[in-house]
Amino acid sequence: MALSSITAFWAVSILLVLTPGAEWAYAISAGLRHRSVLPAVGGMLSGHLLATALVAAGLAAAISRSPLVLAALTATGAAYLVWLGVSTLTQEAPHPADLASGPVTEESTWSRQLVKGLGVSGLNPKVFLLFLALLPQFVQPQQPASVPVQIAALGILHVATCAVVYIAVAVGAKRVLRARPRAAMVVTRISGVVMVAMGVFLLVEQVLHA
DSSP: HHHHHHHHHHHHHHHHSSSSSHHHHHHHHHHHHHHOOOHHHHHHHHHHHHHHHHHHHHHHHHHTTOOHHHHHHHHHHHHHHHHHHHHHHHHHOHHHHHHHSSSOOSSOOOOHHHHHHHHHTOOOOHHHHHEEEEGGGGOOOOOSSSSHHHHHHHHHHHHHOOOOOOOOHHIIIIIIISSSSHHHHHHHHHHHHHHHHHEEEHHHHHHHTT
């Protein structure tokens, strides 16, 4: 692939990853509530790898052409985001002294955090459609590498960008907000609201386009 195409894609990828949304909200929540942010971030990255694999295999295109499948995926992802946001809002807020003194007690296993992260990104149909619309634009069929290989390479570059940004967000929340316990509690609540709002938005959008 030409370096210019890779650079152009990376610039778009960075802009998309730096846009706050449900994944940022989950990363912040994980940073405040868990000793390690790697399981939560790893789960979200797995969702992006899944989207890359589906686009490279051509399955995402088939999904986007099936209104019923896409509607079911949208509803499932939206419901999951609402559930995760409500869970964040209804969890007992950690005491300011606990936040200031050290990591919050683990409330779930690593595998459970990973699955939650996978749900945040993997069940979001917007991720599949975004990859479907974005990745092919930077593929060069005349290059020696096949189209699926080029898509996979660009997808991995995007996932690497996500890894750097989401880890920075989660670790930043852990280090900065722990020094401001009350602000940390407010941010946790805002994270829950963001996830609920995005889930409701997806549901409403689906109903309006039904």
